[in-house]
Amino acid sequence: MPRIQLRLTPRGHLLLEEAVDAPSLDDKVAARLAEAFGRGTGYGLLQLGAGEIGQSLPPAFIWWRDFTVRYVEAVCLHGSGGGGEGPSAAFLSAMAPPAEAELATFVLTAPMMPGAEYLTADMLRGLWVNLSTAFTASVRAAGTDLQAFLRTLNPAWNLIGRVHFNLAENRRDPEWPFAFLATYTTRLSAQAKAQHVPLGQALREYAGAANRDKLLSLLVPVQRAAEHFGWLKAMVDAGEIFHPLRWSPAEAARLLNSVPDLESAGVIVRLPAYWREGRPSRPQVTATVGARPPSGTGLDALLDFHMDVTLEGEALTAKEMATLLAGTETLVLLRGQWVEIDRPRLDRAMRRFKEVQDLAEQEGLTFAEAMRLLAGTEATGDEEPAAAAEWSQITAGAWLTETLTALRNPDGAGVDPGPALKGRLRPYQKAGVEWLHLLSGLGLGACLADDMGLGKTIQVLSLLLIQKRKGAARKPSLLVAPASLLANWAAEIERFAPGLNARIVHPSAMSAEDLNQMAAEGLANLDLVITSYGSLLRLPVLGATSWRFVVLDEAQAIKNPNAKQTRAAKALQAESRIALTGTPVENHLGDLWSIFDFINPGLLGSAKEFGRTTKALAERPHNPYGPLRDLVRPYILRRMKTDNTVITDLPDKTEVKALCPLSRKQAALYAKTVADLTEALQDAEGIRRKGIVLATLMRLKQICNHPSQWLNDGKWAEADSGKWARLREIAEVVAARQEKMLVFTQFREMTAPLAAYLGRIFGRPGLVLHGDTPVKNRRALVRTFQEDETVPFFVLSLKAGGSGLTLTAASHVVHFDRWWNPAVENQATDRAFRIGQMNNVLVHKFVCQGTVEEKIDALIEAKKGLSDDLLAGGDEINLTEMKDEDLLRMVTLDLKSVMAE
Missing domain, CATH: 3.40.50.10810 (Tandem AAA-ATPase domain)
Known part of the structure; x- marks a missing residue:
């Protein structure tokens, strides 16, 4: 079974990709999703939400499926009904996204997944538009009506004429205190609300052989549900489903307990409006933890714990508790309202909280235990935390509430x-x-x-x-x-x-x-x-x-x-x-x-x-x-x-020095090069001396980059270069954030090794541009980097890519080796830091500590007004004209600070 995950990109695209630590999916499900997401985010969401309904999926997939189901349900409930061809493509395109509060709720309930930190209400609104566009195009391409199209995705969708089971209170009849009525939707009101008529009217409206198929289609969800519930099958067989009925509390409770399976079959269940979240009030075992400051500190600090049994936030009396626990009915009339009670669960919750309270009074409740209880992750005996939470609740007391508020x-x-x-x-x-x-x-x-x-x-x-x-x-x-x-x-x-x-x-x-x-x-x-x-x-x-x-x-x-x-x-x-x-x-x-x-x-x-x-x-x-x-x-x-x-409180561009140690191999080669320079300077003068100095400086910079650049051995081992290791540390963070980076080097021969190394870190290839890149290809490379979110990095030689390009997709710039000319470096940085850049730019300047790189960097910092060419022609400094002892002091290795571990 393939291991696949959904990844949300910073630009709001949802990508399906393989990952080693991702959950496994059924082969057929994975294949269908891969094909759909290959066409685009909207098509992938459509397949996930409308085509994979009922499938067992990992939490992130379920969350995105729920988001799409919200859209399909909107089409179902707001489209024209009565057996027609369904909403037009133009209507689908105009479907308004959910309200801001609903989108905010979606964001808050998002599961842990790659890219979750980018999720916003605006992003969901954009994905809603993508979904609507894909939905409209798919209906048009199918060449069928809306209902037929959705049936190809999953037969559970029955968008035209939805059946509703309605339960209402009937307070005027104490013996039969509930009323039941089956209805179906026919059209939309001006407020885009489904209009209901009794299901019995369907027998009259769809009378005759010509309408037989419409009637059968309307009743499919009811028939499907009747296969699972004997009580419903008896109602259908007797024709009672088409008439209003008086119900007892036991019959109302039977419907209440059947809601999940009825809705899975396609029947919508409507319960009394004041029943919050579709259920009557329930007594809850409630507890308060941390009302007073604890004794001690840390996770072992001891907190107080107090429990009650409450209804709608008010404590129940002993007499009321006795009334609830004494009966056998699931629905009990208490304080003028219907209360749902599961006596075994309520009893388990009471015993569990009583044990915690006794422990807190005798030995104390640790901060760690209190936080797990408060979050709902603490063990709950034989019940899962979600089941236990339905009948119990723990809240933070005054001290703990104040502390958590300050922390958050x-x-x-x-x-x-x-x-x-x-x-x-x-x-x-x-x-x-x-x-x-x-x-x-x-x-x-x-x-x-x-x-x-x-x-x-x-x-x-x-x-x-x-x-x-x-x-x-x-x-x-x-x-x-x-x-x-x-x-x-x-x-x-x-x-x-x-x-x-x-x-x-x-x-x-x-x-x-x-x-x-x-x-x-x-x-x-x-x-x-x-x-x-x-x-x-x-x-x-x-x-x-x-x-x-x-x-x-x-x-x-x-x-x-x-x-x-x-x-x-x-x-x-x-x-x-x-x-x-x-x-x-x-x-x-x-x-x-x-x-x-x-x-x-x-x-x-x-x-x-x-x-x-x-x-x-x-x-x-x-x-x-x-x-x-x-x-x-x-x-x-x-x-x-x-x-x-x-x-808004940050500078647009932040520059940091990435100090890199040398590996043992680098240190040995560097020391050997300095020794060779010392010997060569003994009898060198004029142009020859200048050439020796420039060649040595170039050699030292290559060794600081990677020994393989100087040795030309093709090995490029990570352990041989301190800069290689530092680049990994930065690139791993950039990869985890799904951001993009530019890497500049003055050496063309470094671009391919850098690109290969970064490709292994990011898990996918980037782009390379240097002096040998044909001019006609450069525009395409820039466009790809700017527009393709799967391209994570761009390696450029400083001369070829340091000017004239707009690369604002990057928010990180790495100067892998220093040009020793601030103006040239800044010009390269400005490939990312320019008009059109929406994010802050973080610039990493690599410097090998204890080497000539660190000493030149110190000179640059001390003399911001250096000439445009530090090594040739500047008034402030010219390394080729230094005295031998000054030059050797500049390039000599500081062995204490240079070595990598």
Whole structure:
């Protein structure tokens, strides 16, 4: 069985694609959907909603099917009836989308799926239009009437003359307090409401042989339902279905319990209007948790718990409870209204809540247990959470409500790092710091999942500065990051928080002897210790130290729960844990569990318990993962560049330095090249010396890119290049966000290896443009990149693609190797950052630390007014004219900071 998923793109297209971790589909269903989605999103939705009705499908498919069913039902209920040819194609094209509130509800109940973060009411409105266009075209192409067309998709659709079973109260007759009437729809009112007439009128209206087929067609849903219900078959056989009937409470309850199967057969059931959501009121076992502040902190903090049995929010008296529990009828008249009761379920819910209340009074209810109960993911004995929720409800008390509100809607007004922060926090960053501060103060973990470029680093540094200013019971904090990012953190600390006493504990910054002799006492006076994931395995002192915070950068590194570095990270001792990631972990259940097992161990249960819970949730017909989303939402903060509340406060273009270490192979080749230069300069003068310097600089830049570029060995191994590894880290985030990126290099020979490498990361090919690309092909390449959402990246040589092109589909620009000319680089960046760009542009400038690249970059930053050609003709600097000792100092390798792990 193929593994297929639906992916929503940033532009609002719904794509069907294979994925290793996607759910499996029946072969025939998958084939039909693949053919339909191959024609376009509208046709795919039409097949999913109208053609796959009744099929067992994964939650995301069911949700999109429900969306389409809403459209088809609108056609059914609003089209012309009475046995005609159905709505015209023009009418179908004009079908109005649902109201804003209904679209908002659809968005809120969306399941976890790739691209869920892009889902908006406007996007659904656009998909509604696509669906209407495909529907109209399909009806026209079929060459038949609407009813016949829908029958080819699924015979369950019977759009003309829908039969309704109507149940109403009959308060004037205590012995027969309900009335039943079967009706059918004939036409639409001016308000687009279905008009009903008694089903018995069909016998008169369709009398005679000429109308026999119309009558049979009208009664098909009733006949189909009668095959499943003996009581209905008896009514049909006796002709009672065509007349109004007086019913007892037992007969009304029988209809009520038959509603799902009746509607599946095509019969619409209409119940008394004041029965909310199609059912009479039910008594509920209700509980309040967290009315008072807890004792203790963290997931083990103890909360209070109190239960009642209520009806419409009001507690029932003991006498009323006795009345409900004493009878045998499903429908009972209480407080002047009909109440539905399932005595066994109500009794189970009462016993279950009583057990929880007794536990809370004797031992206390932990914060983790309370949150699982509140979200509806806690075990409920033999019943599934959805079934138990129908008869029980848990709400947050005053303290917990206030806390959860603050966590879900931080405003940034409550915390301030003060003058120690050498920078300005934007409003959303202040909110992020407040959120981190509140969670850590409660002893709870947090996952800061802001988009790349929104400033997760400065938010964490602000939190550390706030803790330092408090000064109480000071402990050091630990930051764990990929080795390639250690220098970036050091640079950001120097820039934004120079007052933090931070140390990089890693072979790139400390000698092996110092690392081996390091003890916990030596870390006590530090504010922050920075290390790599690999070092966790090699330095036992990190695991033996008690930390204030443990922060994991690029926390997707622990998504594999069985990996050694994951187990080492989860074994760290801390008062509070923070995970930083730019990828949408909420769309991948396995990653979600592993990260939460780090930040809040036990909140989602063990891996096996989590698997059982998600399996049970997936079986829910609507909004299956709503309880899980509610459970994790307080601990995940995710802001996106596409969010208007964020984008209006950001610069249009953000430039970041991507500091890259060298691999051992790169370091060896680099050192050898510097030695060769030292020897060659001893007797070189004039033009020959200038040529040696330029050739050496070019060779060093090639080695910094990848040893295979200099050696020309064709290997291009990822482990051989620090830039290769850094590019993967960035590209994986871009891929997860379904964004696009431009990658510039000054070397034509680098474009093909880069494209092949990125193709493996994104899982599909991109585009390449360099000097040998025919001019006539360039326009087509640009158009493809701009319009085709399946093309994720464009690799360009700087000279060929750095000017004259409009590539605003990209929101990321990578300068893989530096031209050392700011004007040329900026011109290339402006391929994406120009008129027509709707998103912020994040520019990544790759610099190999400890090399000539880093030193030239420092010169560029110090002298913004450099000439257009840094290496030849500039007044401020000319490397070819430097003295030998200055030149060698410029290119000499800094071995401490250069090595990758």
